[in-house]
Amino acid sequence: MKAALILAASTAACVTASASLMTGPAIGLLVPAKHVEAGSGTIDPASVARIETRAKVALAEATRDALEAAAAAPADLRLQRRAAAMMRSCAGDKDAKAKLAELAPDAPRMLERLVALAPCPGLADAAATWVTFGDNAKGGEAYVAAAAQCDNPEAAVAAVGPLHAVDRCDEALGALRAAWPHVHGAKAKLGIDILDGVTACSDALTLRRNLAFVPTDVLEGYLALVEERARQEREAQRRAERAQAEEAARERASEASSQCRSECSAAVSSCESSCSGDGACMQSCSSVGHVCNSGCGSY
């Protein structure tokens, strides 16, 4: 009898153990086999790097070819100007710039040829290119020359940035003063740009003296405009500060409210733990908690 019981128990145990181990396979049978997701796939990082490098090399090669075309047709002004513009495109990326220096080491000579061929607009093209390549002194000088030789007040305005960068504001001021008589009628925006150029090259003490070439009524109008701009700037700054302060206040209030609720919750817990299961006491604690929370604000 005892042996039969042992046999029955061991049989049941063996079957149970075996069946329980089958749970995983049963689930596995229901789970569909994995497939590779549909889609065109991803681009290998090596491929991404190749595409980026190629874009830079292609820009340098296109510029080198443009420089060669300009050199082959020295009388073609558009080709000279295009080559200068493409050099400026290269200057925006240090890799493309380095590659161009490697492919066309004598590229800057093209700018001198362009200036010699047609100072107007060659000087402005060359100036823009020198400035883009970081030669502010040469660029500023070329802009001043363009302003003088080509009656080009825009060039005088463009000279301010590079000459200011190399502490040669006097030359810029001279060019701006010389350009002023060319501003009239529809060129009012240009007039403002010239006066802004003077302002950029002046401080509080020298501004009025530097603007002495401007007729009084125009000067008053400009100073009013400057004042209006300053007022708007102050207003914008005040608005930004106010918004920042409001945001900070909101954050503080939210923090305080959160702290208050946390303290209420701790007090209710403490109250309830002292009730020892008494329902009335618990209810009283809960009511106190509600009152406490309602005083914490809406944040």
Place this chain on the structure above:
Amino acid sequence: MRKIFLISIITCVAASAHAEDIAVVAAPGIAAVPASGLDPDVVKRLADADRDAAAVPPAALGPVIDRVLVTFESSDPFSVAQRPAAKPRTLAVLTKIGERARGAGELVIAARAFDARWTLGGGGHDVQLAEVLTTWAERDEDAQPGRALYLARRARTADPGHDRAADLDDSLSRNHRALTGKLAIVAGFVALAAGIYAYTRVSAIEDDLKAHPRPGADVDAMLADRDRYDMIGTGLLVAAPIVSIGGIVWMVSGNPSYSPVSPGELPALVQR
């Protein structure tokens, strides 16, 4: 006077440059496209590439592809503006390069040329590209399944009717061990059922022996049957989870552990 000055400032609108011109500070704009449609250096580049496509050894055609694509890879505004005019000739040169490279067995170069042509052409139907990509995929199927899958799918995009590309895509996308794994799991369940049946036979024999007095020889024969059923039942109950779990392991090991990833040479061109 001041009022007039301020009003004129407010109403002043800067004259916008001509859309085809490249703006220059303090100078008139430069025409992005010359009257002839292409600048001489672009024409020369295409002519050089066309000549090289026929003359250079097939294995050295890679740099020729780079050269012919300069106009389409460079981001300068002049190249961008002249792309439409340069496109027909570029497509012709790429076709010439692709066909020569393919004929010489230079699969990667042919794929690059046809892939660039396909991208420039707007991604339409391209049987040649699909054929080259599929051949490349078949070559790399075992060593680089992720890459082969990318190539097969790109080939299918270029030519949806390409059977070999479709077969390769389907084959590389699915788990080849799923069916055998599931059969093993089912076999495990069958073994479990058979084991339980064998144990019920053991119980039945013992109950029978207890219930009916029999001659000694019959008892010995029935006890021998009982032991046999017991041994078979135990074996099946042990084997059942082993076979089923083995089936799961087999099935999971067949799950594709890769995803489609481009080779370093493709895509040949990204249109910006």
